[in-house]
Amino acid sequence: MKSFRKEIWVDIEKRREFINITSKVQDCLEESGIKEGLLLCNAMHITASVFINDDESGLHHDFEDWLEGLAPEKPYSRYRHNGYEDNGDAHLKRTVMGREVVVAVTDGKLDFGPWEQIFYGEFDGKRRKRILVKIIGE
Amino acid sequence: MKSFRKEIWVDIEKRREFINITSKVQDCLEESGIKEGLLLCNAMHITASVFINDDESGLHHDFEDWLEGLAPEKPYSRYRHNGYEDNGDAHLKRTVMGREVVVAVTDGKLDFGPWEQIFYGEFDGKRRKRILVKIIGE
Amino acid sequence: MKSFRKEIWVDIEKRREFINITSKVQDCLEESGIKEGLLLCNAMHITASVFINDDESGLHHDFEDWLEGLAPEKPYSRYRHNGYEDNGDAHLKRTVMGREVVVAVTDGKLDFGPWEQIFYGEFDGKRRKRILVKIIGE
Numbered sequence: 001m002k003s004f005r006k007e008i009w010v011d012i013e014k015r016r017e018f019i020n021i022t023s024k025v026q027d028c029l030e031e032s033g034i035k036e037g038l039l040l041c042n043a044m045h046i047t048a049s050v051f052i053n054d055d056e057s058g059l060h061h062d063f064e065d066w067l068e069g070l071a072p073e074k075p076y077s078r079y080r081h082n083g084y085e086d087n088g089d090a091h092l093k094r095t096v097m098g099r100e101v102v103v104a105v106t107d108g109k110l111d112f113g114p115w116e117q118i119f120y121g122e123f124d125g126k127r128r129k130r131i132l133v134k135i136i137g138e
Numbered sequence: 139m140k141s142f143r144k145e146i147w148v149d150i151e152k153r154r155e156f157i158n159i160t161s162k163v164q165d166c167l168e169e170s171g172i173k174e175g176l177l178l179c180n181a182m183h184i185t186a187s188v189f190i191n192d193d194e195s196g197l198h199h200d201f202e203d204w205l206e207g208l209a210p211e212k213p214y215s216r217y218r219h220n221g222y223e224d225n226g227d228a229h230l231k232r233t234v235m236g237r238e239v240v241v242a243v244t245d246g247k248l249d250f251g252p253w254e255q256i257f258y259g260e261f262d263g264k265r266r267k268r269i270l271v272k273i274i275g276e
Numbered sequence: 277m278k279s280f281r282k283e284i285w286v287d288i289e290k291r292r293e294f295i296n297i298t299s300k301v302q303d304c305l306e307e308s309g310i311k312e313g314l315l316l317c318n319a320m321h322i323t324a325s326v327f328i329n330d331d332e333s334g335l336h337h338d339f340e341d342w343l344e345g346l347a348p349e350k351p352y353s354r355y356r357h358n359g360y361e362d363n364g365d366a367h368l369k370r371t372v373m374g375r376e377v378v379v380a381v382t383d384g385k386l387d388f389g390p391w392e393q394i395f396y397g398e399f400d401g402k403r404r405k406r407i408l409v410k411i412i413g414e
Contacts (some may be wrong), residue, residue, distance in 0.1 A: 001139045001277045003312040038178060038274055039313060040378050044389030046329050051182050052237050053229060058218035061234075062226050066209065067351060072341065080334035088338050091329060095339075097233060098337050099328050100291050101250040102178050102240050102378050103271035106143050110269060113182030132387060134380035136314055136413060137274060138139050139277045174279040176316060176412055190365060190375050191322050198354035200364050201371075204347065235371060240316050240378050242410035244281050249408060251320030275412060276277050 004032035004135040007044070012125030014075075016093075017070045018060050019120045021050075021131060025103075026110060028133040035108045037137015043098035044132050047090035047124035049097035055117045063121075090123035097121050123132055141183035142170035142273040145182070147197045150263030153211075154231075156198050157258045159188075159269065163241075164248060166271040175275015180238035182270050185228035187235035193255045197203045201259075228261035235259050243275055280308035280411040283320070288401030292369075293348075294336045295396045297326075297407065301379075302386060304409040311384045313413015318376035320408050323366035323400035325373035331393045339397075343369045366399035373397050381413055 006028045010019055025041055041050050053059065071092035072078070079088025101118060104111035110118075120131055144166045148157055163179055179188050191197065209230035212217070217226025237254060242249035248256075258269055282304045286295055301317055304406035317326050329335065347368035348354070354363025377394060385392075396407055 001313075003413065004379065005387065018319065022197045036274070037139075038272065038314060040175065040380055042378075042380070044392070046389070046391050051233070053233070054219075056219060056223060059226065059229055062230065066230055070208070070346070080337045081330075081332060083334060087247055088335065091335055092338065092342055095327070095329070098236065100378060102180075102238060104143065104178055104180070106272070111143070111272065113184070113270075114267070115184050116182070130389070132380055132389075134314065134382070135142065135388065136312070151372070175277075176314060176410065189371070191371070192357075194357060196359060197364065197367055200368065204368055207348070236374065240318075240406055242281065242316055242374055244320075244410070249281065249410065251322070251406070251408075253322050254320070274362045275279065 001136060001137055003036050004034060006091050006133050008131040010120060010129055012122045012129050017122050017124055017125055020117055021119045021120050025118050025133055032135045034105055034135050034137040037105045038133060039103045039105050039135045040100060041118060041133050044130045047087050047094055048129060049094045049121040050101050051097045052101050052116050052118055052123060052133060054115050067096060070096060087124040093123040139274060140276060141173050141235050142172060143241045144271050145251060146269040148258060148267055150260045150267050153263055155260050155263055158255055159258050160256045163256050163271055170273045172243055172273050172275040175243045175273060177241045177243050178238060179256060180270050182268045185225050185232055187232045187259040188239050188269060189235045189257055189259060190239050192253050205234060208234060225262040231261040248270050277412060278310050279414060280310060282409050283405040286372050286396060286405055288398045288405050293398050293401055297396050298391055298394045300404050301394050301409055308350060308411045309414040310381055310411050313381045313411060315379045315381050316376060316410045317394060318408050320406050321361050323370055324405060325370045325397040326377050327373045327397060328377050328392050328394055330391050343372060346372060363400040369399040
């Protein structure tokens with residue numbers, strides 16, 4: 001069994017941002033040399049998500065509006081977590097979107113349906129953040 | 139290490155449907171010959187989910203009502219994604235229910251608690267859809 | 277390839293409770309002797325979650341309030357699942373929080389960002405419950 005680990009670092013300029021990281025994850029897979037196995041990709045931050053969906057800007061706007069409806073950022077006082085922080089909403093938004101994805105590796109490729117793309121979703125950004133890729137297989 | 143891959147195809151007649159795929163996933167596991175490992179089962183479509191819960195029709199009605207409350211199908215104009223499409227709600231519903239499950243394989247069986255069953259949940263159906271099963275182990 | 281399986285049992289006194297199980301999962305990893313691989317940790321009950329987030333009591337209160345807003349416990353009659361049961365809400369709350377986490381194992385440790393902690397979240401407790409840990413790797 002082979003295993004491979006790499007961190008992907010991203011600069012997040014805004015509080016909330018979605019970034020397509022599919023090609024970076026593919027680069028990791030290629031570098032690993034693993035042909036058959038499982039790939040885990042997860043946010044290393046607890047106000048952020050890694051998820052799979054469509055790379056379509058309208059949909060990303062819908063995600064933003066919908067998450068803001070489910071767990072509004074303001075007023076900050078609505079969350080008990082916001083004693084010293086103001087990111088209570090970000091923890092909840094990340095929960096809806098999920099922390100991680102597990103992807104099949106087949107024939108050295110991400111074994112995806114036609115529209116599947118991997119995104120990093122950050123809900124408390126404005127700094128550098130990192131994503132873990134771990135692959136096991138042969 | 140052994141690995142196994144198979145697609146499960148299902149005909150989805152309605153826009154939204156939940157299908158118990160547990161026995162089909164078990165068939166994959168048996169065919170794989172893998173006794174100890176991890177099994178990934180994921181929707182290959184981005185308007186659909188694979189999830190684990192109870193096989194109880196009342197609960198499935200509750201899921202339908204609840205998801206329709208969280209992300210209503212209509213009016214279609216409420217989603218920016220719905221320029222050429224009408225499935226914005228389906229992307230959000232799938233997000234709540236999740237894309238994939240990872241199941242332990244122990245002694246050649248799905249290592250489940252007493253009520254765990256695997257479902258495919260489709261939110262933009264009326265056509266053939268497919269589900270990926272990938273198993274690694276020994 | 278090595279594999280390891282263990283159940284963690286917890287006594288849940290209240291209907292809803294969050295328990296930090298990180299150290300118990302770390303104990304499993306140590307006992308397994310696995311240094312590189314993937315670790316699956318999942319609820320074996322369908323009204324419960326395993327999730328990763330911050331160990332901060334204000335946030336856990338926020339989760340409680342937020343989930344109760346998204347899927348209220350009462351009136352019990354609001355859920356069709358509640359014919360013989362009263363836990364319809366618990367199935368929905370678990371869906372939001374997720375059934376499982378998959379964690380990278382690197383150098384014999386849970387490969388976590390600085391604030392990641394693993395929790396068991398129960399939404400229909402008042403009895404003993406169990407959590408599955410399955411690890412594969414080398």
